Amino acid sequence: MxxxxxxxxxxxxxxxxxxxxxxxxxxxxxxxxxxxxxxxxxxxxxxxxxxxxxxxxxxxxxxxxxxxxxxxxxxxxxxLEQGGELDLLQQKFLEHSAVECGFCTPGMLMSAKALLMKNPHPSEEEIRLAIAGNLCRCAGYSKIVAAIKDASHSADGGCR
Ligand code: FES
Ligand code: FES
The missing domain is CATH 3.10.20.30 (Beta-grasp domain)
Known part of the structure; x- marks a missing residue:
């Protein structure tokens, strides 16, 4: 071809x-x-x-x-990083220790980012639904959800 x-x-x-x-x-x-x-x-x-x-x-x-x-x-x-600064979502993942081996992290971040771009203040259910297709073999889901929720509670919803 x-x-x-x-x-x-x-x-x-x-x-x-x-x-x-x-x-x-x-x-x-x-x-x-x-x-x-x-x-x-x-x-x-x-x-x-x-x-x-x-x-x-x-x-x-x-x-x-x-x-x-x-x-x-x-x-x-x-x-995600802009001008040498981590995106708020990345900062919150670090703050909440939502990264263990890190293999799922880029995909989790991008699913969360897509959600916050459309819906800056999602409910926990909407967050869980947005990352439903992202598997974490370290099973750190509660910390990941907490990090996304925290980013969404910030003034700009975690989106630039
Ligand atoms: S590598 Fe694409 S969904 Fe698993
Ligand atoms: S942090 Fe290891 S797969 Fe999610």
Missing amino acids: RAMLIEFKVNGKNYGREVRPTMRLLDLLRDELGLTGTKEGCAEGECGACTVIMDGEAVNSCLVLAPQIRGREIITVEG
Whole structure:
């Protein structure tokens, strides 16, 4: 199959890349752009480790083909930090010790970020629903929910 040229934006930066029709967004991010913060767990849409934000929606990058991001805007975990400062969600994850091995953390952060971008003051139920597709094998869910709740209680809802 022939490679195709696509243009897209990642973390505010414009890119043009030739991609194979079957290339996954996850591989484009990690292997082509060097954004290895996005993790691969199950590779079949079950664990959420690969979650990124595409045009404001949390998506599993292992299930999105690279050609599907033509003209779209992607935010990865690397895009949360701004001007050397951690995003409020990242700060709250640290404050609440919501990171154990850290493998699920980028995906958790991106699911939470997508939620707060749409709904700055979610209920606990809405938070739990937003991260329902993100598995934490260290089972730190209560601390993760507390961190997201704390970020949402701040003045700006944790969103920049
Ligand atoms: S690696 Fe994509 S959902 Fe598990
Ligand atoms: S902190 Fe280890 S998988 Fe979640």
